[in-house]
Amino acid sequence: xxxxxxxxxxxxxxxxxxxxxxxxxxxxxxxxxxxxxxxxxxxxxxxxxxxxxxxxxxxxxxxxxxxxxxxxxxxxxxxxxxxxxxxxxxxxxxxxxxxxxxxxxxxxxxxxxxxxxxxxxxxxxxxxxxxxxxxxxxxxxxxxxxxxxxxxxxxxxxxxxxxxxxxxxxxxxxxxxxxxxxxxxxxxxxxxxxxxxxxxxxxxxxxxxxxxxxxxxxxxxxxxxxxxxxxxxxxxxxxxxxxxxxxxxxxxxxxxxxxxxxxxxxxxxxxxxxxxxxxxxxxxxxxxxxxxxxxxxxxxxxxxxxxxxxxxxxxxxxxx
Numbered sequence: 473x474x475x476x477x478x479x480x481x482x483x484x485x486x487x488x489x490x491x492x493x494x495x496x497x498x499x500x501x502x503x504x505x506x507x508x509x510x511x512x513x514x515x516x517x518x519x520x521x522x523x524x525x526x527x528x529x530x531x532x533x534x535x536x537x538x539x540x541x542x543x544x545x546x547x548x549x550x551x552x553x554x555x556x557x558x559x560x561x562x563x564x565x566x567x568x569x570x571x572x573x574x575x576x577x578x579x580x581x582x583x584x585x586x587x588x589x590x591x592x593x594x595x596x597x598x599x600x601x602x603x604x605x606x607x608x609x610x611x612x613x614x615x616x617x618x619x620x621x622x623x624x625x626x627x628x629x630x631x632x633x634x635x636x637x638x639x640x641x642x643x644x645x646x647x648x649x650x651x652x653x654x655x656x657x658x659x660x661x662x663x664x665x666x667x668x669x670x671x672x673x674x675x676x677x678x679x680x681x682x683x684x685x686x687x688x689x690x691x692x693x694x695x696x697x698x699x700x701x702x703x704x705x706x707x708x709x710x711x712x713x714x715x716x717x718x719x720x721x722x723x724x725x726x727x728x729x730x731x732x733x734x735x736x737x738x739x740x741x742x743x744x745x746x747x748x749x750x751x752x753x754x755x756x757x758x759x760x761x762x763x764x765x766x767x768x769x770x771x772x773x774x775x776x777x778x779x780x781x782x783x784x785x786x787x788x789x790x791x792x
Contacts, residue, residue: 479502483509484521495533552588558574558577566614567608607671608673614672617645617675623687624690626685626687627642628678629676633674638676642661646698655673657672658693714750715750715770716748716771717747719746721766755779758783
């Protein structure tokens with residue numbers, strides 16, 4: 473009995489490693505007959521695993537999706553990766569996913585082999601998240617939008633702009649982009665006949681329609697890269713202060729200390745670069761620019777130049 477159980481686990485592990493196996497290949501790996509493989513496949517089906525099979529010279533076995541979630545076999549690296557991912561999800565920006573992630577994490581850690589616990593504990597104790605607390609997004613909204621994009625189905629929703637104005641939008645959803653702080657939807661707006669980027673936390677979905685949604689033929693995103701287009705838009709989004717500065721440092725150095733959503737860096741040659749960004753606080757902006765620890769010149773806004781002059785005078789007075 474024990475030998476059969478071990479063989480079933482080995483068979484399940486093999487089916488998870490490759491998309492399709494022939495009966496002869498499985499029999500060779502397990503050192504059994506093809507008849508035994510067929511019997512073991514039937515046992516896996518009784519345990520809830522959906523194993524599809526085809527006959528003929530090109531036939532074989534494939535692990536499919538069933539009606540329930542059966543146990544999974546993970547190797548060491550996969551198990552550690554899932555633990556780390558669940559911990560991140562439990563502290564993420566998706567409403568309703570924290571408790572689910574914690575329940576899954578508890579189940580996984582309870583069965584984690586003792587040899588893997590030091591690796592997981594080291595990752596937990598030696599790392600800390602510095603991610604900003606972005607706005608919360610409803611998990612049902614993300615799931616619905618993602619399904620519509622995946623199935624190429626048009627979507628109608630209410631959308632609140634930055635000033636609170638709500639409008640109805642009819643779109644062809646293309647891609648959800650997560651920047652580490654916010655979720656964005658890139659979609660073709662059918663009324664405006666142009667690409668638009670929507671913050672997912674400002675989307676309000678109507679009740680689920682009774683019938684199927686209208687389908688559409690997916691379009692090529694602007695520039696062929698949905699994520700790059702969204703990131704460019706987030707940098708140029710309306711901020712209280714639109715900022716352009718010249719930094720006396722190579723663009724490669726400045727780029728290493730910025731993120732795609734915190735600013736756009738352009739190489740000007742001669743060891744200088746231009747940084748375009750946006751901020752809603754002059755003190756925070758001054759602190760951010762000072763953190764580069766290189767000389768810089770403010771091109772805009774004029775409010776920042778005035779603020780820096782006032783702060784410089786205050787520091788001079790303090791030093792004297």
